[in-house]
Amino acid sequence: MNRKYSIIIPTYNSLRFIKPCVESVLAQELDSFDLHIVDSGSTDATLQWIEGLNDSRIHIYTTASRLGIEANWGRIKDIQRNEFMTILGHDDVLDANYLSVMDALIQKHPQASLYQAHFRFINENSEVTGSCKPMDEVQYAPEYMGVNMAGTFDSMATGYMMRSADYDRLGGIPFFPDLIFSDLVLWYQLTAISYKATALAECFSYRNHQSVSRVSIKSIDALEQFVQYIATAIQQDAALRAEVNRHGLRYLHWLCKGLSHRLLRVPYAERNRLNVKTFVEKCRNYARLWQPDIDYNPYKDKSVRLAAIIDSNVVLRKLFYNIRKMYNKPFN
Template sequence: MELSNNIQFSIILPVRNGGEYVKECAKSILSQTYGNFNFIVLDNCSTDGTAEWLESLNDPRIVIYRSDKSLSIEENWARTVGVPKNEFITLIGHDDVLESNYLEVMEKLIKKYPDASLFQTHFNLIDSQSKVIRPSRPMQAVEDAESFLTSIMTKRFDIVGTGFLMRSADYDKLGGIPDYPGLLFADYELWLNLTKIGYKVTAEEVCFSFRIHQSATTTSSDKKIQDAFERFVKYLQDVQASGPEYRNVILENGEAFLLSECKAMCHRLLRTPRQNGTTELSVKNTVDTFVGYAKRLIPGKPFDPMKESSIKLAALIDKSKLGRNLFLMFKKMYSKPVLK
């Protein structure tokens, strides 16, 4: 694929009330050693001065699109498709941080692999105080769609929303990030669809930090997570039908993938206080739902989550209000994982 000598980038930040984190994020963007980029901000009616602070920087690279009404997170991120963008784009969360050489490394990566459709670097996971928790797990330098699907289903590397870079034309052609509830699991679909256009490449350098903190893991409701995963299962069914190589990956890895997600959702349910006697989101119902997923994705293969001791224990605890309350009380006093 022919490339211009002077590659132009757009770094896109959808944000609502970014607080102090957005200042660190923005400063990391504006300190890039590669200068040919603009910084597009999709401000979603921030009330904490986020847009005003960005405007006060008086930096011509910053382009702010304010929403005239309050939007959902899905609606605000969807605006990415409609705004003018440079040839290559990357999207960033307001609490994540780029290293100053991120675009410089990406420019070299694009020129080395001009036919790739998805680009990434290695990264660090950081906490709310910007301290490094750990580096990302190693990734292959080159992955096709089949390999990337295997990575998703086996969780052999860390997949986060920040740090991926793609062509604006590809992003727009796909319709942008899919409209999943809360955008949960939407990244998986988008990245896989992009790798099906070409392939994914990853630089060995560590060029950004992805923040892990309480608000990133607990604000989404259990129902929203389950609804989003339901959509992802439907997407995987479509992927299966698109080629035998994808069907084989899902058949080979589907049991372990579904068991892992079922376990995570069951344990999350125990950590969430039951509201108004709601019984729809119970461990038992979740297990039954995943058994249904297995029939759709890996038909004919045995799938019994209750054979997993921690899921079985979660189901026993979840049977009674007393059991759930005791579990929550114990979790408050004991910070280490209770169910493994």
């Protein structure tokens, strides 16, 4: 069977990284694909470079002005695509055999609803920094969410293959603020249609950029939307509830701790009156939605306590702002 694929790259002002990305797509051994560039009004030379390739497999969709990430990704479902599609980060790189591996995996697991392969991490200089955690060949939706919460699985926005019809039936990617948690929920929903099949081959590279310490209020809003989504989903799926009971609080605490310290780095005037104590209390309420019988107290973690203390004291907070560049990790 001659399956056809669509590779979709949402982008904005990405000239440095999109060059190796696009080149890796055009170098695929399996030539049965088209490439869709979903551009959000780039003002650098991104589009000129792509147009200069003069490749009939490339289709460009741009806008007169910049769109938010949700609006730009939202255009994907309006593009005419082939039977199977994958969304590729504009800074990630496919191995030449990526489509061949996916094609063989689909042939082996025709009933699966989501497909993935193992991958490696690269840094901004394209140096390999490690490999993803091992994945089972077959995985069902509750387990998929469970291993994500347990931290024993590396889930990124790149490398997944799905049927375009399934993507459309789900309404495209869920619109969480800034698409935070959106890919995780999308992969979960697609896996829930049937199951996820994973190739053992390592056939693409995910680019990890240097961590940014700032957090926007949208991150907090996205977390709340994600918590509400899971709270509803566990009412409908006993197996998912079991996974959330097993791993959910640890995952929530990891988010609470990380976002507390990143929130502390945001100038108070830019937080829309949100402080660390208020956010931590939100996390306690989130835990009750997932596990009402558990008394989750984030302040048992001394680093969360310290973040709240610093944030609640004007003098300490100003002192922290003056030396914050010294604190690249949560307090221990």
